[in-house]
Amino acid sequence: MTGTPALVAYLGWSGRGNLGDDAIQEAIGTGVPGVAFAPLPLYAAETLRFMLAPRGARRVRRAILVLGGGTVIGRSNWRVHLRVGLWLVPTRPARMIGAGVEDPDFQGRHSFSGGGELTRWAPLLRTFEAVTVRGPRSAELLADVGIEARVVGDPALLLGPPEGAPTVEPGLIGVNLGHGDD
Numbered sequence: 001m002t003g004t005p006a007l008v009a010y011l012g013w014s015g016r017g018n019l020g021d022d023a024i025q026e027a028i029g030t031g032v033p034g035v036a037f038a039p040l041p042l043y044a045a046e047t048l049r050f051m052l053a054p055r056g057a058r059r060v061r062r063a064i065l066v067l068g069g070g071t072v073i074g075r076s077n078w079r080v081h082l083r084v085g086l087w088l089v090p091t092r093p094a095r096m097i098g099a100g101v102e103d104p105d106f107q108g109r110h111s112f113s114g115g116g117e118l119t120r121w122a123p124l125l126r127t128f129e130a131v132t133v134r135g136p137r138s139a140e141l142l143a144d145v146g147i148e149a150r151v152v153g154d155p156a157l158l159l160g161p162p163e164g165a166p167t168v169e170p171g172l173i174g175v176n177l178g179h180g181d182d
Helices: 019-031 044-052 056-060 076-088 117-125 136-143
Strands: 006-011 035-039 064-067 071-073
Touching: 006 019, 006 056, 006 076, 019 035, 044 056, 044 076, 064 076, 071 076, 071 117, 076 117, 117 136
Parallel strands: 006 035, 006 064
Antiparallel strands: none
């Protein structure tokens, strides 16, 4: 059977130089064959261009919203992005696969989770088919605000080695010694 692929309106950092979110989107595309991705805008100017584009907002009206974005839950800026995304893509329920939850105890230069922010997320999270998170701390944080979450890990871990990658010794793992924004 052939036809139009299912359209996923993807809300995340993919295509913006964020390797982690690019990997999440690739994992979803690999794990769910037959989908086409339509990236959703994140900022006001992008949203305006999206709305004015001939196939912009009209194209995603019947799509399925999938929340990517890495550690997005509990961040005030991402609550705004999600509200706009849910407005652009009215199909319910929305979906997520292993989202990250920012711990309100984390306070760095780019922290957006203070002042009871996570509580403000509860109504938005109820629009999802299931709330799935990367780890037990994320599930605990959401339980504290009345949201039941299932721990599924990071979807990027579903990816195998890239084509042509050298084989490694069984049992050998690599560790990335990097740092984030803060």
